Amino acid sequence: MINEENDFRKLDLTVGDVFSKDARLKARNVNVFYGNNKAIDNVTIDIGNKEVISFIGPSGCGKSTFLRCFNRMNDTIDTCRVEGKITLEDENIYDRKIDVVPLRARIGMVFQKPNPFPKSIYDNVAYGPRIHGLSENKEHLDGIVEQSLKRAGLWEEVNDRLLSPGTGLSGGQQQRLCIARAIAVSPEVILMDEPCSALDPIATAKIEELIHELGNEYSIVIVTHSMQQAARVSKRTAYFHLGKLIEVGKTKNIFTRPKHSQTEAYISGKIG
Amino acid sequence: MDNNHISSLFDKDLNKLNNNLLSLGNTALDQFDKCINNFGTQDIDKIEKVINSDKILDDLDDKVQKLGFEIIALRAPQAADLRRIIVALKVATIFERIGDYSRNISNRTKLLIELNYSDLPGVNIGKMGQKTQTMFEDVLEAYMNEDDKLAVKVRNSDFKVDKLHTEYYLEIISSMQRNKNFAPTGAHLLFIAKNIERVADYVTDIAEQVYFLVNGSVLSDHRPKADETSLKVPD
């Protein structure tokens, strides 16, 4: 009986700890094509339970594309084709039988530019629970909204104006609102695609602290173009380059003694 | 520490580093205290304990080095944070070396006991040791409170220990000249005195680091020195 791990290591494609003991999401041999262009080349990686893992790499390396595979957001792009297996609790999410709608409630997403709905703060957070039928009555829904806003660190600032429009908040607050919105449907995994790139340093620091707290409840995968952010925020880091996963490992190790020379070059600012 | 960072993890790491460093410093001070006392009491068991406890200091130093290195790699500290980390790394090394000297003093004390050493008038190792002890305590306090004035005071007290060292050096040399049999004892005494003087120098180094930590600049004028042992040749 060949152990999957050893088998994989023999191929020696990615350096470092690709697998986790307690994995939430498992990606195996994932290829992604845009038309005829291969954007992701044979990537295998585990996302651990309640861990914060960051994807880093130069622009165009495919990290955002790969992130969007986890909640099948690539389905909305006509020319995009995904091959391989991604399992959430041993269920292949690309199986034809899987309905993408409840999947996206289990795997939430926060985008680069804060995009609250043009509705009130309350309705923004309540939208998800409403369409998925998660709340039993108004009181319950109020509770979900309050809890989500508290977890996102926004409750103190907005509890007196829940009916004012979400778009009236500052950038950092809007992003936290989007995080609250994602939390409201009780996901298992939260995907974040460069969540702080549109924010100033203070707002960024607050969101990073929030991510640190959320990491105790959810698995978080964060794509970032800032290495320093990956160093600050994640326990594990994965380095992508031109669609390939080059190295994965404990953030501490990646930033002090990376195993692959390409990782070393990128981290020390030697290549773009 | 003053203001908290937005990142609580950063604070946590900095506090861990600080606690380890203070632990290292206090242990080094404790070792030094003990080795000076043991010189007076000549208690073999206590001396052995000091020698064996030196490993603790090595381990603590390793921890501080590793932690400081990681914080620099992962947090890219700036301004006062950066100075704190760099100073912590340097000071940890110094504490570890002071610990080595305490161990050396203890070893030589053991040998003196075997040689039946009792007392040499004009050479008060205890006095020198206590002056150094006071400096050490003050510098630890200066580091904990980031008190640059106290640090400057410590730095300026170094010459007193140097003076004593010069005095005792001359006295021991004379004794050795008068009595050839005294030579082995004298040699050990010389080393012990030198070691204490080196510890005082290291403590002064720490004081200068504390000044840098607080002000971001180096103490410009030369520290007052009074060690003329390398300059004087006894007749």
Next chain:
Amino acid sequence: MTNKLINPTRASEIVKNSITKRRAKDNRLKLYGRIAIGLAVCFLIFLFSSIFIKGYPGFFQYYVTLDINFDRERIDPQGDLSDNSLFNGEASKIVNEALFTIIDPKGRKAKKQAKKMVSSGKDVRLTNLVKSNPNLFGTISSVKFALDDDIDSFLRGYIKRETPESERRISDQIIKFVDKLDKEGRISYEFSDYILNGSASGNPEMAGIKGAFFGSILTLSVCLLIAFPLGVATAVYLEEVAKKNKITELIEVNINNLAAVPSVVFGIMGLAIFISIFGMPRSIPLVGGMVLALMTLPTIIISSRAAIRAVPPSVRDAAYGIGASKLQVIFHHVIPLAMPGMLTGTIIGMAQALGETAPLLMIGMVAFIVDVPNSVMDPGTVLPVQIFMWADFAERMFIQKTSAAIIILLGFLISMNAFAIYLRKKLERRW
């Protein structure tokens, strides 16, 4: 490598020197723009003032005040105010008698001419008056009656005394009578209650736009109810649901072409399909509305598609990301955000439809309809067609009433557009 860049000092010198020329060019452009706008404003003022000047008099007409003896037995012989009874009554005769007491015509010819002085709608006016106010029975009260359109034209000055009698539409005798009435102060120039309350009529003094107005409203309502949901649904389907392939491209090209097709073609199509094949009745607002709907659909579809395209993808991403299904994304997010644009396009389409004449002529909405249509199945006509028909008639008074009707039509259009802007402002959401 030689440095091709000009050195900074020289460069700023050159730029400084070129400023005067550039400023002059800018200013010339500004001047041309201002002249153009000025000309446009002048034309606009000219257009509106000429319409207004021509049409304003159409809202007024000449009335004669007569003292009517409200004799019940003669007006309402059966005594029950029923239409039958009033029809058999002598309302006309009573009015004529009231007139004769003032002008005292002598001879059969004079009397015959005098009878025609008051508008032939006098009996209807009288009977309507007693129906709504039976208390008038047994009294002698003053009632205003509209004057015949020739007398009206004379009073306005279009028919002149100086013209020889053989070339005039009214005789010298009538003129004498009119002068008599005028001397007694019984002739007044009032706001016409016919223009808004009257329907189509051969008599210009009684003609009004009421029937056409309601006909327009009914036709446009049918058009809106068909075209808006269909247009929006089509746009949503084409933008959100249909796969982008050759077929959808073909559909898009066809829709764009349809928007440019002359409207009369839609009328021919309506005639051929709705009336000939489906056998629907002619000249009803239902068919008119359907034809107009076909005509407006391309406009609505095109503007709705543009509005949907303008919804930023970030909103869709957010909705999909939270687990909304495709339909939920469309109905909860895309359509509400695209609604202002869709409404604007719809109302532009409606305003176009309001002014359409040719296709409605094709399906026969030219019938001379006297009654106000009550439902979409009653025969009716629309404002522009009414205007078109009036423009055909020879009587002078119709010219004024036509201009007045044009003003009403323009007013209708302006209020529709104003409503559109109000709606759009109200519904606009920032994203």
